[in-house]
Amino acid sequence: MYLEHYGLKEAPFNITADGSLFFQSKHHKEALATLLYGIKERKGIISFTGEVGTGKTTLCKVLLKEIPKEFKTSLILNPYFSSSQLLRAIVEDFGIHLKRVSRLDMVYALNKFLIETAENNSNAVLIIDESQDLTAKQLEQIRLLSNLETEKHKLLQIILVGQPELKQKLEFESLRQIKQRISVNVNIAPLDVDEIKDYIKFRLDLVGALNLNFAEETFNPIYEFSKGIPRLINVLCDRALLAGFAKNKHIIDKELIHLCIQDLQ
Ligand SMILES: Nc1ncnc2c1ncn2[C@@H]1O[C@H](COP(=O)(O)OP(=O)(O)OP(=O)(O)O)[C@@H](O)[C@H]1O
Ligand SMILES: [Mg+2]
Structure with missing residues (x-):
């Protein structure tokens, strides 16, 4: 509406999480570098938190562009499904096509895919946005996926992205197993x-x-x-x-x- 008045090509203050207008603030820059480090060093589960509206989703979009092209990635933006639907969404997002199959079949197929990926000197990254809303069952499903590993290293790097409530959730006694597996914590401040x-x-x-x-x-x-x-x-x-x-x-x-x-x- 005002674009012509100011001589603008597009609205500068859009509120979509659009990686193309990414500003490298001190915190965003550091968070991006730490996430990339965690992925490349195969750290397993990484938690990435920040207050509402600080730029977590935007940073995930930027991260996807920065991850080496040969890496396999899956970004789950809205994990509002059951734990087996979540597993299916992850499998499909990695490009593994399966007909109607059981949870076991999906884990088996994912494991095979991850081993092949590692054998090709590549790496697989799963990013789950809005992780503060994950249920205990979904978190348990994710913990089981983080168990997929060879003797040498983790096959799947998992980034749990969420508002500060994610940290509080992980403090629950019943979720201590997943909490213990988080090896890198990233936080973005305003x-x-x-x-x-x-x-x-x-x-x-x-x-x-x-x-x-x-x-x-x-x-x-x-x-x-x-x-x-x-x-x-x-x-x-x-x-x-x-x-x-x-x-x-x-x-x-x-x-x-x-x-x-x-x-x-
Ligand atoms: N580093 C940045 N550079 C440019 N724009 C940014 C940056 N960080 C955030 N923004 C802008 O701020 C808005 C909110 O960002 P985003 O949706 O990524 O936040 P969020 O942390 O994912 O929020 P929520 O907790 O609600 O999911 C978007 O319009 C986005 O473009
Ligand atoms: Mg977001």
Whole structure:
């Protein structure tokens, strides 16, 4: 709606988890490097947590592009199925096609696939987003998959991605077996106050903003509202662009930001 007014190729503050507008904040960069390390070193189960809207799903999309091409990957975005449906989804996502078969057949086929993958000097990575919602049964299923290994190394690297509730869940006595198998913990924190400016500038540059600027005075109120959480920054900035368009402005100033914060609250 406001694209033409500001000379934009696309909306800069979209709230989809789109890896193409990925900003390498200090925490995102470190998290990406640690995830890649855990995968390459065949660490087995990795937990990857962060508050709502900090960029976990976005980082998973970026991770998939960074993983060596010969590695086999499966990304489960919404694990809202039963534990055997979850197993089926994983198997299918790895490209293993099976007709109606039992759970045992699926584990057998997956094991065969993983051994072949390792023999080809490749590696297999399973990423499960929204893991804070996994049931105890699903987590047990995942633990069993992490048992697939040779004498030398883990055949399947599993990344459990989730909100901080995932950590709390793993503290349950009944889930201690899976907790013990987690060898790498990655956490992403929100952006620092001084990263907000770079984040906004980065996203504006990517969409070729010719006729649009955020005044220096806006970054503190944006931080106060968002606490550095990218989704909240996007929601506020998108609202500000709309308000600026309505008022025929090309510079987003403090007044505009304050108005939008009031609206959003
Ligand atoms: N490093 C980043 N660079 C660019 N955009 C980002 C970054 N991190 C997050 N975002 C943006 O923030 C929004 C929320 O990100 P995302 O959906 O990945 O968060 P999440 O942690 O998966 O949230 P939830 O806990 O709700 O699943 C998206 O619009 C995304 O584009
Ligand atoms: Mg997410």
